[in-house]
Amino acid sequence: MIKRSLVLLFLVFSISASAQELIPIKDFLLGxxxxxxxxxxxxxxxxYAVKPLYLNAVAYKAFIEMFTAAxxxxxxxxxxxxxxxxxxxxxxxxxxxHKLDSLCxxxxxxxxxEFSAMPGTSRHHWGTEVDLNSLQNSYFExxxxxxxxxxxxxxxxxxxxxxVYTSQTTGRTGYREEKWHWSYxxxxxxxxxxxxxxxxxxxxxxxxxxxxxxxxxxxxxYVNGIPQELxxxxxxxxxxKRLVQIESSEGE
Ligand SMILES: [Zn+2]
Numbered sequence: 316m317i318k319r320s321l322v323l324l325f326l327v328f329s330i331s332a333s334a335q336e337l338i339p340i341k342d343f344l345l346g347x348x349x350x351x352x353x354x355x356x357x358x359x360x361x362x363y364a365v366k367p368l369y370l371n372a373v374a375y376k377a378f379i380e381m382f383t384a385a386x387x388x389x390x391x392x393x394x395x396x397x398x399x400x401x402x403x404x405x406x407x408x409x410x411x412x413h414k415l416d417s418l419c420x421x422x423x424x425x426x427x428x429e430f431s432a433m434p435g436t437s438r439h440h441w442g443t444e445v446d447l448n449s450l451q452n453s454y455f456e457x458x459x460x461x462x463x464x465x466x467x468x469x470x471x472x473x474x475x476x477x478x479v480y481t482s483q484t485t486g487r488t489g490y491r492e493e494k495w496h497w498s499y500x501x502x503x504x505x506x507x508x509x510x511x512x513x514x515x516x517x518x519x520x521x522x523x524x525x526x527x528x529x530x531x532x533x534x535x536x537y538v539n540g541i542p543q544e545l546x547x548x549x550x551x552x553x554x555x556k557r558l559v560q561i562e563s564s565e566g567e
Pocket of ligand 1: 396439444445446495496
């Protein structure tokens with residue numbers, strides 16, 4: 316366990332560095348690259364997913380470990396969605412936009428943003444995110460879905476995965492709760508930190524309603540609309556504390 320945590324902390328730095336070498340970091344953060352051609356991404360085996368998809372190779376390895384542990388507890392985890400580039404996110408966005416023809420632009424944006432990100436602002440661009448088993452919160456509230464969700468809440472963090480779009484009752488802003496969306500934070504926490512230092516609103520272009528990104532507070536409200544303890548500095552501090560606890564308990 317110590318070893319894995321140390322490896323995760325190390326990878327936060329090494330993988331983002333290698334991503335920078337291969338793809339300009341800003342293009343990577345905005346999903347403006349072909350993940351199928353990136354050395355940092357891997358195609359997910361059909362055993363783990365409902366359709367052909369890709370993930371960051373490190374997040375994928377961690378997912379396989381989580382999948383295997385869940386399976387031994389009779390819990391099945393299938394990936395519904397993994398990496399999505401800017402173009403794929405734009406298709407989702409523009410399709411939803413045109414379905415809401417009767418609304419004004421601001422109403423359209425707020426409606427789409429309940430569950431879908433603007434192109435260039437999705438964590439799915441990074442290959443660190445997985446949507447699991449169902450895209451309905453209600454699925455996870457009873458029966459098999461509840462057993463799967465309860466397992467994830469208890470165990471996913473051991474493998475580096477966290478629910479970032481939690482209940483909004485704690486004051487979290489942005490997207491509605493998504494019980495299916497799990498983020499591989501040892502990498503994604505760092506990518507969000509990079510996003511905040513490198514990306515601005517001039518990159519929000521090339522899709523329906525992009526000119527309204529600034530007035531809808533997309534970066535502070537949505538991109539950063541995750542729990543405080545999962546923001547980079549808090550997360551790394553938490554990981555370090557966890558390591559110290561593990562080390563001292565193993566030393567006893
Ligand atoms: Zn998702």
